[in-house]
Amino acid sequence: MAFQCQRDSYVQEFVTTVVSCSPCELSLERASGKKEKVKGFEVILKDTVLFPEGGGQPDDRGTLGGVPVLRVTRRGAEAVHFVASAVEVGSSIQLKVDWDRRFDHMQQHSGQHLITALADSTFGYKTTSWELGRQYSTIELNTAMVKAGEVEALENAVNDKIRAAVPITIELLFLDDPAVQQVRSRGLPDDHSGPIRIVNIEGMDSNMCCGTHVSNLSHLQVQSIVHCCNMVHDTAIRQGRSLSAKFYFLVKVGRDHLSQAINLTYQSCLINLFPLKSNLNLLRDMAVLIAQNFKSDPNRGNLFCLHRKDGDAEFMNIIAKEIGTEDTILFLTVGEERGAGLFLLAGPVDVVDRLGPRVAELLEGKGAGKKGRFQGKTSCMGRRAGVKALLQEHSQNLRL
Structure with a gap:
């Protein structure tokens, strides 16, 4: 069934x-x-x-x-x-x-089928086993070594097929159907009964499989081979479902902890690796990355709040510029968690004009603004929660 x-x-x-x-x-x-x-x-x-x-x-x-x-x-x-x-x-x-978990599994599983099919057709490497993990999938190939050029060629071929939006279809066949002999298989479980489920990547691969899959390779977005290592007899490659998986692999975390890992990695770089000028450049780059991450979130709202201990006025202004303030209210702060620091309220001009002085009052600070920006200083950064509550209340009632 x-x-x-x-x-x-x-x-x-x-x-x-x-x-x-x-x-x-x-x-x-x-x-x-x-x-x-x-x-x-x-x-x-x-x-x-x-x-x-x-x-x-x-x-x-x-x-x-x-x-x-x-x-x-x-x-x-x-x-x-x-x-x-x-x-x-x-x-x-x-x-x-739980759709987030399911769709992640669908992308990784279909991505494994695609990599397996192309590794076989391009280099003759057969898949001997695979495992779907929380951060990436591991695929074992029956070769002692995969050359660097082959890894790049395989990844490029995979993403070419994704861009071509190749369809994936499902069909049910019975064991005595001659077509079953033409499909890739690692065998059936001993307690299997009923028809056999075949997953077809159009023009590329047919495989016995019970798992869930996307209906079109374009739903994979981008696939990345993030790591390759030699084993005694086989080579294992780790497959990520997007380019960001390369970063997940480097920092050894899953997506739920990515923000924290970025922060810890960044702090380490500041302390141990970069001179002052490089620190400033990295801070600017981080501001752009933070803004782009927010803009790419399909579930983002019209309010963005952020606090960083390290940073300056330019850091906050870069984020505001990158995100844009026509339909978003931004409340950005830098400085000590409960001490002194800087704040920026940015957004539609009428909103900022109305709320800017109130924000300064809640923070027990001083500031001024124009053209949708209200900036100031405070010695009570610990009062940020009150400002967030105020902005959340207004953002729900505003037509931005």
């Missing part, structure tokens, strides 16, 4: 029927890395949009009737959902997918 998540990997919400619910105990790994025995319930549904772990891809997360699903595994033809509280057998229930 193909689950709804396999028939259409883009479905994020789904209503189905509870087939069974039985108490059980599961060993779960916490964020600390420690395993903990948790009591709960195994729930089997008529169908599901939550992918059960398999084929090198981790299981999905989401909710079942509003209750978090902590694990999804496959048992024969069934997907087993582990939840902390019981649900009524026979009832209709809504599933919701």
